[in-house]
Amino acid sequence: MTTATTPHATPALSADTRFAPDAERVRLLKDRARFSRLETVRLIEIAKVGHYTSAFSAAELFSVLYYDAMRLSDDPNWADRDRFMMGKGHAAVGLFPILADLGYFGRDILDGYTRLGNPLGDHPDMTKVPGIDFSSGSIGHALSAGCGMALSARMQGQDYVTYVMIGDGELQEGQVWEAALFGAHYGLSNLVGIIDRNGYQLDGAVDDVIGVEPIVDKWQAFGWEVHVVDGHDVTALATLFRALRADAARTRPAMVVARTVKGKGVSYMETDPGWHLGYLDPGDAERAIAEINAMEA
Amino acid sequence: MSARPQSANSWQYRALNALTPGLDHFSDALLDEIAAGVPIVAGTADLQYSNGLEKFARLAPDRFVQFGISEQNMVSAAAGMAACGQSPYVATFASFLALLCCEQIRMDVAYSKLPVRLVGHHAGISLGFYGTSHHATEDLAIMRAIAGLAVVAPSDGNQLRSLIRAARDWAGPIYFRIGRGRDPEIYGTPPVLEIGKGIERSTGRDLTIIATGSTVHPADLAAKALTEAGHSVGLIDMHTVKPLDAALIRDVAGRTGQILTVEEHNVLGGLGGAVAEVLADIGGSVRLTRHGIMDEYSLIAPPTHLYHHYRLDAGGIEQVARGLLS
Numbered sequence: 001m002t003t004a005t006t007p008h009a010t011p012a013l014s015a016d017t018r019f020a021p022d023a024e025r026v027r028l029l030k031d032r033a034r035f036s037r038l039e040t041v042r043l044i045e046i047a048k049v050g051h052y053t054s055a056f057s058a059a060e061l062f063s064v065l066y067y068d069a070m071r072l073s074d075d076p077n078w079a080d081r082d083r084f085m086m087g088k089g090h091a092a093v094g095l096f097p098i099l100a101d102l103g104y105f106g107r108d109i110l111d112g113y114t115r116l117g118n119p120l121g122d123h124p125d126m127t128k129v130p131g132i133d134f135s136s137g138s139i140g141h142a143l144s145a146g147c148g149m150a151l152s153a154r155m156q157g158q159d160y161v162t163y164v165m166i167g168d169g170e171l172q173e174g175q176v177w178e179a180a181l182f183g184a185h186y187g188l189s190n191l192v193g194i195i196d197r198n199g200y201q202l203d204g205a206v207d208d209v210i211g212v213e214p215i216v217d218k219w220q221a222f223g224w225e226v227h228v229v230d231g232h233d234v235t236a237l238a239t240l241f242r243a244l245r246a247d248a249a250r251t252r253p254a255m256v257v258a259r260t261v262k263g264k265g266v267s268y269m270e271t272d273p274g275w276h277l278g279y280l281d282p283g284d285a286e287r288a289i290a291e292i293n294a295m296e297a
Numbered sequence: 298m299s300a301r302p303q304s305a306n307s308w309q310y311r312a313l314n315a316l317t318p319g320l321d322h323f324s325d326a327l328l329d330e331i332a333a334g335v336p337i338v339a340g341t342a343d344l345q346y347s348n349g350l351e352k353f354a355r356l357a358p359d360r361f362v363q364f365g366i367s368e369q370n371m372v373s374a375a376a377g378m379a380a381c382g383q384s385p386y387v388a389t390f391a392s393f394l395a396l397l398c399c400e401q402i403r404m405d406v407a408y409s410k411l412p413v414r415l416v417g418h419h420a421g422i423s424l425g426f427y428g429t430s431h432h433a434t435e436d437l438a439i440m441r442a443i444a445g446l447a448v449v450a451p452s453d454g455n456q457l458r459s460l461i462r463a464a465r466d467w468a469g470p471i472y473f474r475i476g477r478g479r480d481p482e483i484y485g486t487p488p489v490l491e492i493g494k495g496i497e498r499s500t501g502r503d504l505t506i507i508a509t510g511s512t513v514h515p516a517d518l519a520a521k522a523l524t525e526a527g528h529s530v531g532l533i534d535m536h537t538v539k540p541l542d543a544a545l546i547r548d549v550a551g552r553t554g555q556i557l558t559v560e561e562h563n564v565l566g567g568l569g570g571a572v573a574e575v576l577a578d579i580g581g582s583v584r585l586t587r588h589g590i591m592d593e594y595s596l597i598a599p600p601t602h603l604y605h606h607y608r609l610d611a612g613g614i615e616q617v618a619r620g621l622l623s
């Protein structure tokens with residue numbers, strides 16, 4: 001697996017027990033990650049095509065961000081909320097159910113996923129979907145938009161944190177590296193980047209298409225504080241995000257390299273990269289659901 | 298227990314080419330060019346299964362370049378290759394190619410007079426619920442405003458083959474606007490054509506529809522239905538939007554009651570805008586109606602639902618035309 005070549009940075013902030021979530025929280029975070037996967041399968045059945053595996057690799061990240069790390073309120077437009085956006089917008093199918101679960105829009109909207117005039121499509125749209133902080137779909141813009149939000153917080157005296165998830169294939173876009181320079185130059189310590197290092201993109205393994213390693217060295221060289229973490233370990237993720245928030249001394253943006261498995265939870269999707277995009281008919285979806293439900297609780 | 302998909306209805310990305318035979322036209326045409334001695338290089342930005350270049354990559358691996366998700370890099374690199382005598386075709390979604398890479402196209406390709414072939418696929422609103430980021434309803438207008446760049450929009454796979462063949466003798470750069478490989482067949486074989494010369498498929502005294510790319514097929518059906526209903530309705534397949542066939546438009550303007558342009562594009566700046574410019578130059582009195590996306594961002598939905606909603610399917614075009622004829 002390609003991601004195994006990404007080395008761990010030390011010390012591992014994600015193992016700092018002072019910030020570890022309790023057992024009850026861990027159960028919730030695992031449950032919501034499972035919920036995201038199950039809903040992904042259900043929604044793609046409506047659309048008849050979708051990005052199962054891109055959403056599955058990010059399920060624990062979505063869960064930990066929205067049910068633990070981020071400061072949110074019932075009002076999706078609250079000015080001091082933490083922000084989240086993703087350059088890999090095609091994983092939105094895994095996030096929409098969480099936003100509905102948080103009460104930002106109704107179940108009826110979720111159930112109309114991709115139908116004519118519905119706000120929910122393959123990519124997140126801030127003009128249509130309550131709870132989406134920034135639109136995406138064209139790969140490579142999000143980290144720059146996140147830099148703007150983080151700098152804006154400082155200029156306006158606000159203390160929200162901006163989280164930006166990008167794909168590992170997204171690192172091939174030049175704009176990502178413009179944002180890397182910018183974020184470090186302005187010392188955006190309120191910015192947390194996340195690379196969903198699932199190892200695959202549309203045309204194949206990232207390292208076969210256009211290699212991006214050594215990721216850790218690159219971001220460190222660009223002036224970011226880099227943390228490598230198991231992107232499916234909710235305890236480690238929650239610990240890391242809490243620790244990053246608590247670190248008032250940091251003067252640089254942080255980049256979390258989340259080692260993930262594309263298609264995590266459905267066995268054949270984990271081993272066959274062709275599933276970046278696809279469709280499971282209802283019978284096959286049921287078998288996938290059984291596998292997701294059999295994941296460790 | 299094997300949980301692998303068992304239903305024939307389930308599919309995944311790498312099967313797209315097999316599921317969409319129309320995608321083969323692009324690779325096949327480029328392979329024909331190689332056989333004819335043209336120094337083709339084909340490149341894509343992480344979309345080889347979406348545009349069918351996967352076939353080209355298999356059969357001509359030493360002439361294929363995978364750029365990953367770096368569209369701007371791809372366009373400038375293609376310009377560099379063209380400056381060294383290659384004949385590069387680079388392909389990605391029309392939205393990314395025409396909008397994200399606009400400056401690279403203007404400076405590195407068009408201003409530099411380099412024969413790069415830019416292939417924007419999944420143009421218009423054919424990516425349906427992928428949303429505005431993936432819709433290209435401005436690309437004709439943007440590409441058309443770049444001096445020295447030809448703009449073509451083949452109406453089916455066979456016409457794409459003809460245009461790629463014609464590009465062999467075209468010295469400047471070309472922007473190809475194509476669909477998603479699912480265009481219904483209009484031409485049974487690659488038609489004889491010339492870049493810059495529209496194809497008058499039928500003539501009409503009451504109304505002439507000028508369509509381009511994906512709208513030619515539904516407009517053809519609409520024209521036939523209207524003709525059967527007793528109207529005299531003609532159709533022009535305007536596969537080249539730039540240089541536009543002004544002579545044909547002038548000619549038609551003198552022998553038809555009205556002109557209706559139909560495009561899967563904003564009505565501003567694309568085919569309709571181009572025809573309006575010609576008619577304004579003539580100063581005649583023929584009435585022009587531009588049909589397409591009315592200067593707005595499309596809703597999301599499966600593509601066929603959108604074509605129905607925006608009256609870009611055969612029934613919708615017929616309805617628009619009937620409104621003009623009544």
